[in-house]
Amino acid sequence: MSLFQKTAAVLTAGLMVLTAVVGSASVPDVSVHVSAASQGTYNDINYKNYGSYVEIVSYNGSPSAVTIPETIDGVTVTTIGDFAFASCSLS
DSSP: OOHHHHHHHHHHHHHHHHHHHHHHSOOOOOOOOOOOOEEEEETTEEEEEOSSOEEEEEEOSOTTSOOOOSEETTEEEEEEOTTTTTTOOOO
């Protein structure tokens, strides 16, 4: 047997052992839940309703008097988007 054949045989055997070891390892079952959001407007507030919470995404009214409701459509408002009031300017 040549050196090349011996090397190939050792590498093949190593790969077979590695495949058997890795293949038999248990992999945890991972699931990701992604919910679609419905969008709407409530008193100049644009929002996304995710079912379990509401996120305020933008505001189109007067920036001098903004009232954030506790709930919209019976769902608790828990989040204000990072740039929800970016288009508002105080005068």
